[in-house]
Structures are given as structure tokens and as C-alpha cells.
Amino acid sequence: MALKRKKKGKKTLVNIILGIICFIWLLPTLGLFVSSFRPAADILHTGWWKVLPHQAWSAGETIQLPKEVDLREPIAVNGTNYSDDQLKAGVTVDGKRLLWENRRARTINVQEKAWEFKPALTLQNYKNVLSGKEYKLKEADGSETLQKGTGLSQAFWNTLTIAVPATVIPVLIASFAAYAFAWLRFPGRKTLFVMIIAMLVIPLQVALIPVLKDYTSLGLNGSYLGIWLAHTAFGLPLVTYFMYNFISQLPKDLFESAFMDGASHFTIFAKLILPLSVPALASIGIFQFLWVWNDYLVSLIFIGNQPSVQVMSMKIADLVGSRGNDWHLLTSAAFISMLMPLAIFFLLQKYFVRGLMGGSIKG
Amino acid sequence: MSSQAKQRISMRAVLLSIGVLIANIAVNGLIFMFFRDSTLNPLITAVLAVLWGVLGVYLIYYTLTWAVEQYPDDIGKRVLPFIFIGPAVILLGWLLVLPALRTLYLSFFNASSEKFVGLSNYAAIFSDHLMATALRNNLLWVFVGTLACVAMGLLIAILADRSSYEKIAKSIIFMPMAISFVAAGVIWKFIYYYQPGDEQIGLLNAIVTFFGGEPQAWTSMIQPWNNFFLIIILIWMQTGFAMVIFSAAIKGVPEDILEAARVDGSNEVKIFFRIIIPYISTTILTVTTTIIVFTLKIFDVVMVMTGGQYDTEVVATQFYRQFFMYRNFGYGSTLAIVLLIAVLPVIIINLRQFRKQGGF
Numbered sequence: 001m002a003l004k005r006k007k008k009g010k011k012t013l014v015n016i017i018l019g020i021i022c023f024i025w026l027l028p029t030l031g032l033f034v035s036s037f038r039p040a041a042d043i044l045h046t047g048w049w050k051v052l053p054h055q056a057w058s059a060g061e062t063i064q065l066p067k068e069v070d071l072r073e074p075i076a077v078n079g080t081n082y083s084d085d086q087l088k089a090g091v092t093v094d095g096k097r098l099l100w101e102n103r104r105a106r107t108i109n110v111q112e113k114a115w116e117f118k119p120a121l122t123l124q125n126y127k128n129v130l131s132g133k134e135y136k137l138k139e140a141d142g143s144e145t146l147q148k149g150t151g152l153s154q155a156f157w158n159t160l161t162i163a164v165p166a167t168v169i170p171v172l173i174a175s176f177a178a179y180a181f182a183w184l185r186f187p188g189r190k191t192l193f194v195m196i197i198a199m200l201v202i203p204l205q206v207a208l209i210p211v212l213k214d215y216t217s218l219g220l221n222g223s224y225l226g227i228w229l230a231h232t233a234f235g236l237p238l239v240t241y242f243m244y245n246f247i248s249q250l251p252k253d254l255f256e257s258a259f260m261d262g263a264s265h266f267t268i269f270a271k272l273i274l275p276l277s278v279p280a281l282a283s284i285g286i287f288q289f290l291w292v293w294n295d296y297l298v299s300l301i302f303i304g305n306q307p308s309v310q311v312m313s314m315k316i317a318d319l320v321g322s323r324g325n326d327w328h329l330l331t332s333a334a335f336i337s338m339l340m341p342l343a344i345f346f347l348l349q350k351y352f353v354r355g356l357m358g359g360s361i362k363g
Numbered sequence: 364m365s366s367q368a369k370q371r372i373s374m375r376a377v378l379l380s381i382g383v384l385i386a387n388i389a390v391n392g393l394i395f396m397f398f399r400d401s402t403l404n405p406l407i408t409a410v411l412a413v414l415w416g417v418l419g420v421y422l423i424y425y426t427l428t429w430a431v432e433q434y435p436d437d438i439g440k441r442v443l444p445f446i447f448i449g450p451a452v453i454l455l456g457w458l459l460v461l462p463a464l465r466t467l468y469l470s471f472f473n474a475s476s477e478k479f480v481g482l483s484n485y486a487a488i489f490s491d492h493l494m495a496t497a498l499r500n501n502l503l504w505v506f507v508g509t510l511a512c513v514a515m516g517l518l519i520a521i522l523a524d525r526s527s528y529e530k531i532a533k534s535i536i537f538m539p540m541a542i543s544f545v546a547a548g549v550i551w552k553f554i555y556y557y558q559p560g561d562e563q564i565g566l567l568n569a570i571v572t573f574f575g576g577e578p579q580a581w582t583s584m585i586q587p588w589n590n591f592f593l594i595i596i597l598i599w600m601q602t603g604f605a606m607v608i609f610s611a612a613i614k615g616v617p618e619d620i621l622e623a624a625r626v627d628g629s630n631e632v633k634i635f636f637r638i639i640i641p642y643i644s645t646t647i648l649t650v651t652t653t654i655i656v657f658t659l660k661i662f663d664v665v666m667v668m669t670g671g672q673y674d675t676e677v678v679a680t681q682f683y684r685q686f687f688m689y690r691n692f693g694y695g696s697t698l699a700i701v702l703l704i705a706v707l708p709v710i711i712i713n714l715r716q717f718r719k720q721g722g723f
Contacts, residue, residue: 010525011527018519021536026538028551045562047569048564049566154405173451177447177452180448184444186441194717198710198714201713206703207458208462208686209469209695210461219399223399233457236451297683317545321670344541353537356608
């Protein structure tokens, strides 16, 4: 009985610690999410957690100072003296705060703490970031300024155009190769395969300069084909290794009979291997897709500054550099770029996890 | 069948296969030109490009294997594997192996790749202050980052295994894996955001001021401690990866061993260090290797967060700067090679592991 209670207590402790860790882990993304819906002026002046109910000073009664009071001398309010600077910053007395309401009109506001819950949320930020049209921005002082939108939608399509083939092509090429490595016998098989395994860990930086030179001379720079090929090559070692692990585990007699019936290797591959490999293809495909979708370095180098092909990560990094304090743009842009990965993550989590473990848990 | 007839078939096959090859190159080349010069609506271009990219590859394989089938069986059998692995080998050779060798070659030349300078780039890198900082920071990233990811991953995996909401907790910890480093950079820039005065909109400074502290410019303050604030981002993103794999491995520890230890009176901490850790040691090694390799190449975080200012430069950002801003091909190449040398032990360990698994 005592043991059971002890066990239960332990479990509660585990739950609490894990809960705290999860909360910390979630907090950064939550902050971004909330901020992306707040008006620009609000983000700059109050923390995003202020959308939750919180205590804030609210305006109370107004004290009118007599005309003859010299504002450079200590100012007497309700029998106590305050300096001008104190009133500028606000002084707290008995839970109330004294603050200049209008220094020129000599009015002081007595504020009280009160619960406040009036989150102002808007879709403006998203509209601005997506459309790229000019739009009005309300400043804190009530004036309006015109701002050019950032036009992320083009970049969104570019990213998709790059990511889909850059996922399918390497997975297809790698599957053909994996099939050959697993089930066909040819000279140099072992050496080639071990070389591909070794390439798993080669930093792609060693390839960038020469590949860029080749691309420049071939006119592939800033083209879809060029970036597909780059992503394909850089992703191939992992995808091949993963697909090899899967395809080589398939039972041999399964397609031996097909071979006896006179099916060619291509037919066997297309009609038998590919359908059988769907779970593996899906999991490594998701992984490759996310990798390409989230990539920054490869795009930065092979796309350069052609806006018509730029991907989202580049646009956002640009935004950070050029408009680092425009949080309303940054937060919504970042969240748009996260939509696809997050959707895939939550919908296909099972496959995603399997894709991760395929290459690493064996052994 | 006479040998002459056989030869005639081969002749036809040879012509066919050459024709197929040329047709493939020509058609795909034309399509490529079309896309490069096209002024179509971006959405239509995107759809067409995706179609071409996906179907094109499949058709290349299809036509080539078809051409090979025109040959007599014994020849076809010998050629076919090379068609299957061909595209992979050609791409890897062209875009990874040859470039690595060319980069090695370039690293012995001066900035404009015209004059042979021997090892002086390497000497310069280890004496240059900026480079030294980049190397030091990279080591910091690798040691601190990897250690923290592995330790946190293990801790959370163990906790989740014993908690009552394992699935949700694991999803939450794992989620940052799906986010790009650029987006993560924005997220964390906002957390570390600093502005003078009382009201802080950055979470960390708000907490600090709430407890009466002075707000800090976290990513640019007292160097080199600011690097740790960048490394925290890596930990936030990569712990999930370690956790998922450790969690799977921990579930593989046989229950009866754990029960036996509990009956013997071992406490949970002892069980963790004496049984679980040794049991999953290979997994720990693989995860550590993966994170080390990953961390060595770290680029996006630093680029987005500080742009390498305030002594937060790492090898990859220095590489980018040397190559793209200063056009110093010699330095750029040398840095890439240094990175490669740093990864070499990891490659060797991985290959050994692979052979031990009996991959071949």
C-alpha cells in the first residue's frame, strides 16, 4: 500500500517536471503565434502575454494643479512633494500611481491597478505579408503611414515548386539505386555503396564553390532545375541509405516468381517494389521535403538575388536583416513559413518519426 | 540464328539506345530552356515545372531501360544495374565528390585561385583572429550543443516513458524539429529582444525586469557568453530528435532486466545509469554522431540571429562571408576543407559501425 502511494507520488512528480519542460518548449512558438495576430503598434509597446487577462494601470481621476505651481520645484500633490521627473515616470503611492496626464495643462492622473482583458487581434499582418500591396499602418500616435507589403505568396509558390520535385526526384533516383545495390550483382557494387554511405556526413560546404562555378557556366544558376539537382545530390546519400535498408529487407521470393514469369527489372521495380515501399517512401519523403522546405544555405547560394525564384526562408532572412524591428511582419511571415511543416508534422507525425529513425536506430 | 543476324540486332539496338539518349537530352534541354525564358503566370510555371521534374526523371529511367531491353539478354543484364544506379552516381560524383576534390585543390591557391600558395591558407586560418573565433565557437556549438541535446533528450525520453501523457509531451518537444532555422531565428530573436527602458516585449527581458533585474542585450552582450544564447536555439530544436530515438531505444530494454533490478532494491537513478544507459549505448553513439555532424555545419541560426557579429561567427558563416562577400576563394575553400577534416573521424566511426552491422 505504501509502495503504491510512493509510486503514485513519483508519477505526479514526473508529470509536473515534464509539464514544466513542455511548457518551456511550447512558449517560444506560442509567443510567435500570438504576436503575429497583434497590431503593429501593440507588439512594439507591450509583450504578447498582455493578450491574457492581466493587471494594468487604468486611468482614474484627474488632479488639476493650480497655475502658480512652479514645475521646476518640488510639486505638492495631496500633501506630498514630487519632482517633475517622478511624475514623468509615474510614482506609486498606496497602490495608486501618479502620472502626468498633460504637463502643459498641469493635469495629473491618479491611476489604479485593474484587471484588463481586451486583446486586439487582427489579420492585417498576414494580409500585408502575403499580398505585397501597399497598405496603411496605424502608428501609435494615430497617424497613418503607407507601407509596401512584402509579397510572400510568390515565395510560397516558389518554395513549393522547389520542394516537391526536390523530394520526388531524389526519392525516385535513390530507390532505383537502392534496388540495384540490394538485388542486382555488378562489379564495383560494394565500393560504390560504401562511398555513398561515407557521403552521408560530408558537409555540403565543400561542394558549394565548385558547383556554383559549374552552374554559372551552364546557366543553371537561379533556375529550378539547378536547385532541384543540388537538393537531390545533397539529399541522395541519406535517402539511398534509408531506401537500401528497406528494399534489401524485402523477401526475395516475392519478386523471384515475377522474374521467372519474364518481368523485367523495371517492371518489378515499378509494379512491385515501389508499391511495397510506400511506407518507407512516405517517411523519408516527408523528411526530405521538410529539409528542402526549411533550407536556407543551398537556396541562398544557388538562387542568389533573383526575386522571382526566391524561397520563403530567404525572404524572411531578408526581412530580419532589413526590418528587424517590424515584428508584425516578421512574426506573421515566420508563421506562414511554418504552416506547411507544422501541418505535415501533425498530420504525418508517425511517418516523420519513422523517417528519422530509419537511418539511425539500426544497430 | 546466324551471328550476322545477331549483329544486326545489336546494331539496331545500339542506334536505338543512342537515339533514346540523345532524345532525352534534347527534350529535357528544350523544356529547360522553355522554363528559363518563360514569362507565364508563376503558378502555371510552378505546376508545369513540378510535372516536368517528376515525370521527366521517371521517363528517363523508362526509356533507358527500354533501350537496354533491345539488346541481347546477357548484355542487357550487365548494363541494367548501371542504368539504375547511374543517375545517383553521376549526380553524387558531379555535385559532391568532384567538388570536394576541387575545393581541396582550390584551398592551396590564393584568393582569386590564380597563384599556388601551398599551405599558407591553412596557416592563416589558424592564426587569423576571426577564423580562430569561428573555430572556437564551432567547438563550443559542438560540445555544448551536442551534450545538452543528448542529455536533455535522454532525460525527457525517460520522463515521458513514465508519465501519463507521453504522446502529447513527445509531440510538443519534437515539434520544433519541423520548423526551419530561419523561422526559429525569428522566434528566438523575439524572445531575446532588448529595448532600453522599463517595458520589455522580449520574454526573457520581461522576466528579468519582473524580478527587478536590468534588461540585457542577450545576443550581443558579454562575449563569448552570447554564443550560449544562440546554442539554446539548437537545443530547443534538436532535443526532440534525440528524444524520439532514445525513447524508441528505451522501450526496447527488456522489462525483466528492469524488474530484476527493482527486486534487488536498485533505485531508479541507479537503474538508469547501470542498466538503461549501457543497454542503449549504441543508440547514444549514433545520435551523438548525427548531432555532431549537424552542429558542425550550423549556419542559419547564426546568420539570422546575429549575422556573425559580436564574435558569434562560426565556420559556416565565415565560409559564406569569405566566399560571397570578400570573394576570397582560397580562404573559403580552406574553411570548407577544415570542416571536412573535422568530420573525418565521424565518417570513419560511421563506416565501422556500418560494417559491424553487416551491411554488406
